[in-house]
Amino acid sequence: MKKNQFMEVCQEYDDLLAKDGVIIKHREQFGDGDMNHIRWMINEIPKLVDDPCKLEKANRWLGFVQGVLWNKGYFTIEEMKGHNRSGKECPENDVEIKDTQKYYPFEGGVKDFEEEI
Numbered sequence: 001m002k003k004n005q006f007m008e009v010c011q012e013y014d015d016l017l018a019k020d021g022v023i024i025k026h027r028e029q030f031g032d033g034d035m036n037h038i039r040w041m042i043n044e045i046p047k048l049v050d051d052p053c054k055l056e057k058a059n060r061w062l063g064f065v066q067g068v069l070w071n072k073g074y075f076t077i078e079e080m081k082g083h084n085r086s087g088k089e090c091p092e093n094d095v096e097i098k099d100t101q102k103y104y105p106f107e108g109g110v111k112d113f114e115e116e117i
Helices: 003-019 035-049 052-071 077-084
Strands: none
Touching (some): 003 035, 003 077, 035 052
């Protein structure tokens, strides 16, 4: 995602929570259903995006926020996929898979230990 996408998504989420009466409040310990802390996180994400060294953290935070918003019924997974798309993804049918014998340990695959990854 580009910075402007982060800003647009955060603005949409912040507007939605503000409309629901959620306030911005930082918590040291996050509790179940603490949407005030989620709104605080949404307002911190743009600050993280401004620092190139914190872009990964911004992505983690956005993923966490989106997980909570999905859990609370604000958005579906499909809707949030659209929020994150840059428009530069490979169409699924255009992805060329060169090696069908890839090892994915959590799918029960068998690894050839001589193979370099």
